[in-house]
Amino acid sequence: MKIRKDDTVEVISGDDKGARGKVNTALPKEERVVVAGVNLVKKHQRRTSSVRTQTGIIEREAPISVSNVALVCPHCSKATRVAYQVAPDGSKARVCRKCGETIE
Numbered sequence: 001m002k003i004r005k006d007d008t009v010e011v012i013s014g015d016d017k018g019a020r021g022k023v024n025t026a027l028p029k030e031e032r033v034v035v036a037g038v039n040l041v042k043k044h045q046r047r048t049s050s051v052r053t054q055t056g057i058i059e060r061e062a063p064i065s066v067s068n069v070a071l072v073c074p075h076c077s078k079a080t081r082v083a084y085q086v087a088p089d090g091s092k093a094r095v096c097r098k099c100g101e102t103i104e
């Protein structure tokens with residue numbers, strides 16, 4: 001998967017189109033990511049045995065498909081597609097297609 005935890009991404013389709021946020025969780029098996037402040041859903045949290053559980057209506061981010069987000073390049077701050085560059089030692093690096101810089 002091209003998107004990783006702590007990447008900044010831009011939503012490119014759906015209700016949150018245009019929103020940017022940091023990836024809180026990456027779910028490679030499901031090809032989904034949880035992005036801070038994006039795709040908020042209201043959940044009704046009931047009291048449980050745990051004393052610290054927050055009750056009432058809480059907003060949480062729901063995972064969205066990686067096909068609905070684009071990586072935001074930290075160098076040119078544009079939503080970009082990612083290319084891979086293979087170093088002589090065989091390691092792969094992600095490269096911004098717009099400015100050509102390596103994305104950590």
Ligand SMILES: [Zn+2]
Pocket residue numbers: 073074075076077078080096097098099100101
């Ligand atoms: Zn760039």
